[in-house]
Amino acid sequence: MNRSTPNISAEKIRRTSGFQGGIREKEELRKHTSFRIGGPADLFIIPENGNDLIELLKSLTEENVPYLILGGGSNLLVSDRGVRGVVIQVGPGLSDFKFRRDSLVSESGVRFSRLARSAAERGLSGLEFAAGIPGTVGGAVVMNAGCGGGDISQVVTRVRTFKPGSGIKDWTKKDCQFKYRSSRFRGTGEIVLEVEFKLSPGSPPEIKERMEKILAPRKQTLPLKYPNAGSIFKNPPGDYAGRLIEAAGLKGERIGGAQISKKHANIIINRSTASSKDVEQLITLAQKKVREIFSINLDLEVEIWK
Ligand SMILES: Cc1cc2nc3c(=O)[nH]c(=O)nc-3n(C[C@H](O)[C@H](O)[C@H](O)COP(=O)(O)OP(=O)(O)OC[C@H]3O[C@@H](n4cnc5c(N)ncnc54)[C@H](O)[C@@H]3O)c2cc1C
Known part of the structure; x- marks a missing residue:
């Protein structure tokens, strides 16, 4: 920038x-x-x-x-x-969405968790995993957001984007190049306008029950009392960033107003008036210690604007 x-x-x-x-x-x-x-x-x-x-x-x-x-x-x-x-x-x-039988077309500014709840009420299954994920549908596509074994790539059929110079384009699921917490839209300048989902019919109470099953453990394990940005690092193959950071002795580590959560070591919380520097220093510390002890590089899931 x-x-x-x-x-x-x-x-x-x-x-x-x-x-x-x-x-x-x-x-x-x-x-x-x-x-x-x-x-x-x-x-x-x-x-x-x-x-x-x-x-x-x-x-x-x-x-x-x-x-x-x-x-x-x-x-x-x-x-x-x-x-x-x-x-x-x-x-x-950009906060409209429309149901069409078993498909759903949503503008990118819709809250992802709100969309999941509306689909459940309508008796459409497939978005249960999204009930506790903050942010918009556009952000969820860019990040291939997911939880509890589900992610958005499993239910997307089409993504409409705009990019100056290239115009409006429709991408099939395959074109989207979804990967773990990533898609082709990360850093390519394509702005997500609209997303189409394929869902399957189900009974609203059963869908809501599945949602609650995914939500309940999150209330126990996430530090929801303090401002945060969810997972700071991607999980390395075959392991968990939180486990590695905890094993490196950094759970609860504090710099200025920022702290590695005592509840979940892959989340940094803003305890009071944390500066971006405080958080960045904790990020660097976690990466350094985990590299020294386990020879593993932790890649960022969170995006830094500076
Ligand atoms: C408490 C908490 C829990 C979380 N739990 C989860 C979880 O379980 N699973 C998970 O995957 N994530 C989780 N997250 C992280 C975050 O919610 C997701 O990554 C979410 O999908 C980001 O969406 P957003 O709209 O907030 O994107 P932003 O943070 O606003 O942006 C993220 C990126 O997407 C780009 N972007 C956003 N909208 C568009 C658009 N329309 N077109 C093009 N680019 C766009 C931005 O430029 C940026 O590069 C959690 C976060 C918090 C705070």
Whole structure:
């Protein structure tokens, strides 16, 4: 990301793209991340709908203005210095979904857990794993979010994206290149607009019961009292990042306002007013110790904006 403030203003954006949505200057990103960490974005933009988003993206690209896409902010560590350029929040403006027999088409700004609950009420099974996953449908596709043996790749049939210069594209599940906590949309500049799911009919009470079975242990094992961003590291093949960090003696380790959770060692919590530096130092410490003791490199699951 270009660190210098680009020459762009709310007024210019409205003039060049006919933008309808909300534009805020110097918006603190901590208000929009589950970690409650992150400094200001020069411009924080909330498109009103898909077309608004597309016209905005075209215009920012023409003007050479750097931008980042924010979903629910639940997998992000944002620097205290914030972000130079534009942050686009894909959320409230793209929040429609429609059921069609056993399929479901959702815009990318819909809360993933809300979608899972609506499918359950409708008697459609397949999204039970998503009930406790924060964030949006778009973020879940990008990250191939999953839990308890299920992940979004198992139920996606089509993803619609937009990328300036390439236009709107539909991707089949195979094209999406889903991998463990990753997809082709991670870092390729394609913005997820819409996702189609194939679900199977079931009885609502049974679907809800399965959901509760997945949710219940999470309430015991996740440090839900404190702001966090879920798992910091991906699990290395055949092992668990949390087990390795705990075995390295780092459970409960604290730097400034950040702490490696005593409940779950692969989660860092913001105990009070943790800075992004505090969290980054804990990340570096965990990676160093685990490498020294087990010769294993821990790769980040969380994304860092700095
Ligand atoms: C308490 C807690 C529990 C969690 N549990 C789980 C879990 O069980 N399983 C799991 O997989 N994850 C879990 N997570 C992590 C996180 O919720 C998921 O990764 C989630 O899918 C991220 O979605 P988001 O909308 O918040 O994405 P963000 O954090 O906003 O963004 C993540 C990435 O996706 C990109 N992005 C977001 N929306 C779009 C879009 N429309 N188009 C293109 N790019 C986009 C962003 O630019 C960024 O690169 C947890 C997090 C928390 C805080």
